[in-house]
Amino acid sequence: AQKVTQAQTEISVVEKEDVTLDCVYETRDTTYYLFWYKQPPSGELVFLIRRNSFDEQNEISGRYSWNFQKSTSSFNFTITASQVVDSAVYFCALSEATYNTDKLIFGTGTRLQVFP
């Protein structure tokens, strides 16, 4: 069965601190995709990144970076030098790359609060 676990319910940091959001997944497939979405206080869900199971290279985009480790089934998200605007709920999601289906299984989310 597919499952995504975000054990951190809520994290609070002070501006400029680095913060890592954890994501652990379970799947029996060898081909799958992992995602991170951001949900700011305004409520919309914003796509951040997609990673396929064949690509374990870490990715950096500005202050955001992602660490994908198949050995530990983890896809962690780090924000460097956090800012107040980073305050949001962050969701990790998993999809198995099965023909004709593209369901996403979401984790329960981690609420990040960045204080000035």
Place this chain on the structure above:
Amino acid sequence: DAGVIQSPRHEVTEMGQEVTLRCKPISGHNSLFWYRQTMMRGLELLIYFNNNVPIDDSGMPEDRFSAKMPNASFSTLKIQPSEPRDSAVYFCASSEMDGTSLSYNEQFFGPGTRLTVL
């Protein structure tokens, strides 16, 4: 480019009334998803369509819920009769699935409809 469009953004209704939520996916996207978000259950997939055909409706909670996609640019989610426990934010999302197992495109979400059933 217009994103996924949902209407209404907010809906307040009384128990027993029919509620219809609407979604216009991104042009060219061939998969459409309806999600429900609550504090207790998080984000739940209700149903999704591929090329206007319902593929998986196992997440639809009860027969009171129904969804249609009459064409590639429009979908509805209907609740009849509505109950207070249906109060939630309902999201529509779309993606461009290319039909192979080796490629997957991200889902783009609409702004959501906040439904309150009194």
